[in-house]
Amino acid sequence: MTEGQAERVRSSARGRPEATSHAAIEQAAFTLFAERGFARTTLDAIAEEAGVGRRTLFRYYQSKNDIPWGQFDRTLDHFRDLLAEQADDLPVHVAIHRAVVEFNRFPTDAHPPHRERMRLILTTPELQAHSVLRYAEWRRVIAEDVARRTGAEPDDLVPQVAGHVSLAISLSAYEHWLAQPDAGDGDLLEVIDSAMAGLRSYLNL
Amino acid sequence: MTEGQAERVRSSARGRPEATSHAAIEQAAFTLFAERGFARTTLDAIAEEAGVGRRTLFRYYQSKNDIPWGQFDRTLDHFRDLLAEQADDLPVHVAIHRAVVEFNRFPTDAHPPHRERMRLILTTPELQAHSVLRYAEWRRVIAEDVARRTGAEPDDLVPQVAGHVSLAISLSAYEHWLAQPDAGDGDLLEVIDSAMAGLRSYLNL
DNA sequence: CACACTAATGGCACTCGTGGTCATAAATCC
DNA sequence: GGATTTATGACCACGAGTGCCATTAGTGTG
Numbered sequence: 001m002t003e004g005q006a007e008r009v010r011s012s013a014r015g016r017p018e019a020t021s022h023a024a025i026e027q028a029a030f031t032l033f034a035e036r037g038f039a040r041t042t043l044d045a046i047a048e049e050a051g052v053g054r055r056t057l058f059r060y061y062q063s064k065n066d067i068p069w070g071q072f073d074r075t076l077d078h079f080r081d082l083l084a085e086q087a088d089d090l091p092v093h094v095a096i097h098r099a100v101v102e103f104n105r106f107p108t109d110a111h112p113p114h115r116e117r118m119r120l121i122l123t124t125p126e127l128q129a130h131s132v133l134r135y136a137e138w139r140r141v142i143a144e145d146v147a148r149r150t151g152a153e154p155d156d157l158v159p160q161v162a163g164h165v166s167l168a169i170s171l172s173a174y175e176h177w178l179a180q181p182d183a184g185d186g187d188l189l190e191v192i193d194s195a196m197a198g199l200r201s202y203l204n205l
Numbered sequence: 206m207t208e209g210q211a212e213r214v215r216s217s218a219r220g221r222p223e224a225t226s227h228a229a230i231e232q233a234a235f236t237l238f239a240e241r242g243f244a245r246t247t248l249d250a251i252a253e254e255a256g257v258g259r260r261t262l263f264r265y266y267q268s269k270n271d272i273p274w275g276q277f278d279r280t281l282d283h284f285r286d287l288l289a290e291q292a293d294d295l296p297v298h299v300a301i302h303r304a305v306v307e308f309n310r311f312p313t314d315a316h317p318p319h320r321e322r323m324r325l326i327l328t329t330p331e332l333q334a335h336s337v338l339r340y341a342e343w344r345r346v347i348a349e350d351v352a353r354r355t356g357a358e359p360d361d362l363v364p365q366v367a368g369h370v371s372l373a374i375s376l377s378a379y380e381h382w383l384a385q386p387d388a389g390d391g392d393l394l395e396v397i398d399s400a401m402a403g404l405r406s407y408l409n410l
Numbered sequence: 411c412a413c414a415c416t417a418a419t420g421g422c423a424c425t426c427g428t429g430g431t432c433a434t435a436a437a438t439c440c
Numbered sequence: 441g442g443a444t445t446t447a448t449g450a451c452c453a454c455g456a457g458t459g460c461c462a463t464t465a466g467t468g469t470g
Contacts, residue, residue: 015446016436042426053449055429064427093408128341129334136333146407157381157396158403164373165404172366179360191362198363199370203410205297205355220417221465247455258420260458269456412470419464428454435448440441 020052022070025060029067030116038068038124065130068120072134076141079103083145092149093162096142100166101192105185114185119178122171139163169195225257227275230265234272235321243273243329270335273325277339281346284308288350297354298367301347305371306397310390319390324383327376344368374400 028049032041043064047054061067082102086095121127143159146152152159173195177188233254237246248269252259266272287307291300326332348364351357357364378397382388388396 014438014444016434016448017446019448043428044426055449055451056447058428059447062428091409125338129337132334132337133330155384157377157399158407160380161374161377161400161403162407164377165370165407168369168373169366172362172369175365176362194362195366198366200408200410202351202363202367202370203298203405203408219415219467221419221463222417224419248457249455252420260420260422261418263457264418267457414467414469416467417465419462421462422460424458424460425456427456430453431451433448433450435446437444437446439444 019056020050020060022060025050025052025057026067026070030120033068033120038120039126063130065127068117068124068127069131069134070117075103076137079138080141080145083141088149092146095149096146096162096166097169097196099145100170101189104170104188104192115178118174122174122178135167139167142166165199169199172198224261225255225265227265230255230257230262231272231275235325238273238325239321243325243331268335270332273322273329273332274336274339275322280308281342284343285346285350288346293354297351300354301351301367301371302374302401304350305375306394309375309393309397320383323379327379327383340372344372347371370404374404377403 025046029041029046032045032049035041036045043054043057046064046067047057050057079099082099083096086099088095090098121131139160140154140163142163143154146159146162147154147156150158154160170192173188173192176195177183177191180187183191230251234246234251237250237254240246248259248262251269251272252262255262284304287304288301291304293300295303326336344365345359345368347368348359351364351367352359352361355363359365375397378393378400381400382393382396385392
């Protein structure tokens with residue numbers, strides 16, 4: 001999903017070989033982000049650290065803001081599959097919730113690790129802002145699944161609300177999880193459950 | 206609320222008078238946005254249209270992205286008041302929901318009008334992204350009120366979820382409202398109610 | 411009225427992200 | 441070896457954003 005940088009999959013082994021990789025760029029970038037912070041890390045610095053030209057970075061990532069998201073693109077397809085796997089006779093919100101939880105079980109094949117990545121994304125203003133565009137695609141995937149389950153259109157109100165609310169739950173959970181000094185990946189899943197329970201209790205308060 | 210551009214309220218009438226105003230800048234900007242679109246409108250063009258220097262724009266708005274939001278800052282205080290006004294014996298989610306609806310009743314003292322403003326904000330990628338920073342403050346106001354009503358801390362999970370979910374409802378409603386070709390301000394309030402009802406039905410409550 | 415004072419203006423220079431163009435490098439295929 | 445293919449990286453241009461500072465246009469005082 002996402003346009004992202006177009007899956008630079010070489011069909012053949014012809015032509016000049018790549019001078020770097022997404023992984024190498026991310027590693028270089030995260031190193032510098034950790035040292036100086038996101039805003040004060042220039043693309044020139046990342047290019048130098050990665051040993052490539054600055055112009056080349058833009059062939060691997062659409063923008064500086066896209067670097068921290070790394071592999072997220074590919075994961076959306078996985079998310080779509082997880083949603084499709086949930087039984088059709090489940091209550092819709094249960095099916096969606098389960099898929100959301102599963103989606104966060106093996107967050108990424110990290111490097112840098114999931115938590116640090118999410119911490120950066122959720123605490124850096126520029127990235128918080130930029131991420132909305134990613135979230136929109138994520139919400140769309142949910143809206144489409146809810147529409148399919150309920151016989152509605154993805155643009156109808158309920159599927160849209162479901163997408164927005166699922167995101168709301170997830171973001172609440174991530175923020176809470178990040179606020180806990182030493183929580184592991186498993187704890188994240190519990191917090192997502194708690195957030196959903198919190199929503200239900202809020203609506204009954 | 207928001208740091209925003211610091212309420213340029215002159216204590217005395219001394220010193221050189223302002224060469225322009227927020228209203229004048231917004232009017233110039235919206236005119237150009239309508240003509241060429243947001244992205245292709247440069248700050249130079251806005252400055253020229255408003256008859257001021259480019260540098261001066263930054264004394265009225267922190268960034269180009271902040272221009273469409275206009276007066277939103279001040280409205281947050283109003284929102285806080287609306288929340289405080291809701292009776293303490295109401296179910297929490299009802300109190301919050303009512304305040305949210307009221308908040309959107311007289312959206313702005315428009316010019317340019319509310320709907321056009323929101324259409325721009327919600328359909329322009331740069332602005333969609335930038336707006337999360339505004340939303341965060343809005344959510345904070347809700348979290349604080351929910352915390353007060355429930356005896357929790359604003360950073361606790363339920364108040365946070367309440368903020369996120371209220372935003373989710375509002376955004377769903379706005380998007381749906383904007384998708385209707387000829388809906389008025391009153392219709393927006395109904396859509397907000399519908400979105401909340403949609404959430405409850407989605408959750409089988 | 412002239413002079414100090416105050417506050418906003420706007421020009422200049424600079425950094426940084428982003429995008430277009432294009433010559434060049436480094437592989438494979440014949 | 442030469443044609444072909446593909447990625448690279450240099451050069452250039454534009455626009456947003458920011459610090460600096462001389463200038464402007466008011467008010468208040470003697």
